[in-house]
Structure formats: C-alpha cells, structure tokens
Amino acid sequence: MKSVINRSEWRSHMADGVTSVSLLPEHIRVDAQMRDRVCASYPMFINRFFLSLIKKAEDPLWRQVVPDAMELDDDLPEDDPLAEEEQSAVPGLIHRYPDRVVFLVSGICPVLCRFCLRKRMAGKGPVLSDADIENAVCYIRSARAIREVILSGGDPLMLEDDRLCDILKRVSSIPHVRTIRIHSRVPVALPQRITGDLVSILRRFHPLYLNIHANHPNEITARAAEACAMLADAGIPLGSQTVLLKGVNDSFETMEALLMELLHIRVRPYYLHHPDPVKGTGHFRVPVTKGLEIMRRLQGRLPGVAIPRYMLDLPGGGGKVPLCPGYVEQDKNGMLVVRNYQGQRFYYPSG
Numbered sequence: 001m002k003s004v005i006n007r008s009e010w011r012s013h014m015a016d017g018v019t020s021v022s023l024l025p026e027h028i029r030v031d032a033q034m035r036d037r038v039c040a041s042y043p044m045f046i047n048r049f050f051l052s053l054i055k056k057a058e059d060p061l062w063r064q065v066v067p068d069a070m071e072l073d074d075d076l077p078e079d080d081p082l083a084e085e086e087q088s089a090v091p092g093l094i095h096r097y098p099d100r101v102v103f104l105v106s107g108i109c110p111v112l113c114r115f116c117l118r119k120r121m122a123g124k125g126p127v128l129s130d131a132d133i134e135n136a137v138c139y140i141r142s143a144r145a146i147r148e149v150i151l152s153g154g155d156p157l158m159l160e161d162d163r164l165c166d167i168l169k170r171v172s173s174i175p176h177v178r179t180i181r182i183h184s185r186v187p188v189a190l191p192q193r194i195t196g197d198l199v200s201i202l203r204r205f206h207p208l209y210l211n212i213h214a215n216h217p218n219e220i221t222a223r224a225a226e227a228c229a230m231l232a233d234a235g236i237p238l239g240s241q242t243v244l245l246k247g248v249n250d251s252f253e254t255m256e257a258l259l260m261e262l263l264h265i266r267v268r269p270y271y272l273h274h275p276d277p278v279k280g281t282g283h284f285r286v287p288v289t290k291g292l293e294i295m296r297r298l299q300g301r302l303p304g305v306a307i308p309r310y311m312l313d314l315p316g317g318g319g320k321v322p323l324c325p326g327y328v329e330q331d332k333n334g335m336l337v338v339r340n341y342q343g344q345r346f347y348y349p350s351g
Contacts, residue, residue, distance in 0.1 A: 010192035014110070017047045021067060028057045028066070038067035042280055043123030045112045050189050053218060060216040060248040065111050074282030079120040081277050083317035089143075092128045093136045096319055099147045103136060104128070105167055106154035110190035115245055115284045117276050121154075137170045140177065150181045157186040161197055168205045179207045183241065187212045188219040191227035203234040211239040211270055215249050220261040232266045239270035242308065244291050245284045252297045259298070259306045269308035274323070276313055288312070288323065296325035300341030 018024060021035040021044065038044075046065045054061045080086075084102075089095045094102040107127050116122045128136075140146055149171050156164065171177055182202075186193045187210075202208055210231060214220065232238055240262050242249065249255055259269050272295070275285050295310045310323045329337040329345075336348045 010190055010195075013048045013190060013192060017045050018051060019043070019045055024066070025051075028054050028062055030057045030066075031069075034069055035067040038069060038071050042067065042071055042114070042119060043112060045109070045123060047110050047190050049192065049223075050111050053221065055218075059218075060254075061218055063247050064113055064115065064215060064245070067114065068283060070283040071114065071280040074280065076277050076279045076282045078277065078315070079279050081315045082117070082313055083315075084118070087317050090135045090139050091132050093139060095139075095143070095146075096317055098145045100150060101140060101143075101146055101148075102150045102152050103140075103167075103171070104153050105133075105151050105156050105164075106159050108158040109153070109155045110158065110186055110193070113185075115243060115275060115278075115281045117278060119278050119280050133167065133170070137174070140171065141174050144176050147176060147178045148181060149177055149179075150183060152183045155184050155186055156182050157184045157193055157198070161201055164198075165201045165204075168201070168208075172205050179209065180205060181209045181211065183211050183213065185213040187227045187231065187238075188214045188221070188224045191221070191223040194227035194230050196230070199230050199234045202231070202236060206235060209237050209239065211241050212267060213241050213243075214258065214262060214267075215242050215245060216254065217257040217261045220258070220265060225265040228265045228267055238267040240267045240308070241271045241273060242269070243273045243275055243284075244286055244294075244310075245275060246286045248284070250286045250290060250294070252294050255294050256298065256302060259302060259308070263303075263306045269306055271320075272308040272310045274310065274312045277315065292323060292325045295323075296341065299325070 020039065021029060022032040024032070044065070044067050050061070050065065056062070084094050087094050087096050092104045094104070105128060107121070109122065112122045140149060151167070168180065171180060212228070228238055242258065244250060249258060262269055272291070274288060274291055275281060277285070291310055298307050311320045312323055313320050327338055327340070329339060331350050334350055336350045338346050338348050340346060
C-alpha cells in the first residue's frame with residue numbers, strides 16, 4: 001500500500017510542476033516577462049516538491065532552476081562542447097571510453113537545471129523508440145570491450161517501472177557487461193519517486209551503482225534521506241556528483257556542509273565537476289583556481305571518505321581528468337618539498 005501512495009505522490013508533484021516564471025509563487029518571482037522569454041530557447045520545469053524547497057528569490061536552489069536573462073547573453077559558443085553527438089555510436093549511446101558507454105534512456109528530468117551539460121536537449125530531448133533501445137543494446141552486445149553501462153538522460157529514474165526494468169534486463173543479460181551505473185537527480189529533487197516497487201526492481205540487477213546529483217545542503221531533506229536509506233538498504237552503493245556553481249556552492253563552507261550531509265545519509269561524495277563550457281551557462285562558471293582552493297581547504301578538515309575528486313571534462317570529447325591542488329612544490333637534491341593542508345612545508349624523500 002505504501003508503494004501505491006508514494007507513486008501517486010510523485011506523479012502529482014510532476015503533474016503540478018511549473019513551466020513558466022509567471023506561474024512561480026509570488027515570493028520567488030522576479031522579472032517574469034523577461035525570464036519567460038528565456039524559456040523559448042531553454043525550457044523551464046520545476047516539480048512541486050523541489051519548488052517547496054526554494055525559500056526566496058536568488059537563493060541557491062532558485063538559481064539552479066529559474067531562468068536568467070544571462071542564458072541568452074554569454075560568450076560560450078558551443079551547445080555540445082564535449083562532442084557527445086560526435087561520439088554517439090547509435091542514437092542515445094555515447095561511447096567515449098573503450099570500456100564504458102553512456103546510455104541516454106530518458107528525456108525527462110524532475111527539474112530542468114539551468115547549468116545542464118545537455119542544455120541543448122533539456123526539456124526537449126528525444127524519447128528513444130523501441131527500435132532505438134534495441135539498436136543501442138545490439139551495439140553494446142557487439143562491442144565486447146564494454147564492461148560498464150551508465151544509464152543517464154534526462155533522468156533514468158523518471159522512466160516507468162516496466163520500461164526501466166526492461167532496459168536493465170536487456171543490458172544485464174550481456175555477458176561482458178560487468179556493472180551498471182545510474183546517474184539521477186531524483187533522490188534529492190523528487191525523492192517520492194523512490195518507491196518500494198522501484199527499489200525492488202533495482203535490487204534485482206546487482207552489481208548496480210547509483211550516483212545522485214546534489215549541489216547544495218538544502219537539497220538534503222528528510223525525504224531525500226529516506227529515499228537514500230531505501231536504496232542503501234537494498235545494497236545499492238550510493239555516490240554523489242556535484243557541479244561547482246557560482247552563487248550556489250562556490251565556497252568552502254557550503255561545500256563542506258553539503259559533503260558532510262551526503263556522508264550522513266550514506267552517500268559517498270564521488271565527483272565535484274567543474275562546470276562545462278556549455279552555451280547559455282556562462283554565468284555559473286567559476287575560476288579553476290577557486291575550485292582548487294576549495295579542494296585544498298577540504299583536505300585535512302573533512303574525513304577522506306567525504307572528499308570528492310575535482311574533475312575537468314575536456315572539450316572535444318577528450319574525457320575527464322582530475323584536478324588537484326599543488327601540494328608538491330619541487331624536487332631538489334632527492335627531496336620533495338611538500339605543503340600540507342595547513343600550508344606548512346615538509347621534506348619527503350623522492351625515491
């Protein structure tokens with residue numbers, strides 16, 4: 001019975017979602033006419049649950065989902081700077097690394113984030129047909145080097161239970177696929193979607209990993225904690241992916257609070273992404289040096305299990321590389337000169 005109630009609840013939050021700035025509650029509405037024009041190029045959608053978490057205009061959650069005129073006025077030229085479309089072997093499948101693929105199984109999200117990597121598709125992404133799904137599965141089956149399939153989108157957990165189960169069943173039946181990973185904003189942005197029925201489906205396909213997307217401690221609600229507990233109790237390892245965003249989480253204090261909240265609900269911080277240079281998202285970008293400084297301050301002040309890797313995704317499809325503060329200053333006379341998290345200098349044998 002609980003599962004049926006939850007299912008009705010999440011559907012209601014989606015059905016009552018907001019698609020226009022002019023429909024926002026008065027206490028968080030600003031420049032509605034101007035911002036609604038942005039929606040013609042980049043659609044807006046906020047489900048009612050996430051909307052309830054926004055306390056005032058310009059707060060960190062508001063900035064993530066409410067359109068801004070700056071989306072139409074930045075100097076970033078590329079809709080697809082990471083060359084995902086060039087690296088799509090078949091529709092809906094990105095094959096960048098030899099041993100894994102990203103399978104874009106859904107065109108629906110619980111909220112449309114204004115900084116989205118796939119902003120060109122957000123709110124208007126194609127829905128894969130049965131033939132597209134079959135072609136993608138056939139490609140994975142034929143490429144024997146593939147060991148991991150990452151379900152992304154859109155948000156894979158916005159699929160109907162039967163549809164998601166069918167895709168998981170097809171992918172997991174391929175002998176050389178060893179693990180499946182799901183990337184989802186649902187556990188924090190629409191935690192009501194994590195029903196008993198959904199968890200029962202997911203637990204059938206171990207080893208299955210789930211990375212949630214959370215950017216601010218205000219997203220770690222009691223409902224999000226409950227959703228993550230259901231997933232963790234089902235034996236699904238949980239990680240997090242966070243995007244470093246100007247005006248949202250680009251301070252040590254905010255990032256520290258977020259990472260510790262994630263750890264508290266049994267989600268291990270995995271990646272901190274530097275924002276990708278996607279057209280229409282320039283107002284979210286921060287200097288890499290600021291990200292490195294945040295990472296330097298996290299070291300030694302948080303337990304190692306709470307510290308994500310700071311990642312840069314290279315334009316042109318070059319893939320991700322980790323960025324790390326420069327702790328090693330020089331190698332001189334067989335000794336490394338190293339600074340610790342407090343800035344103190346130490347000497348360490350280089351051999």
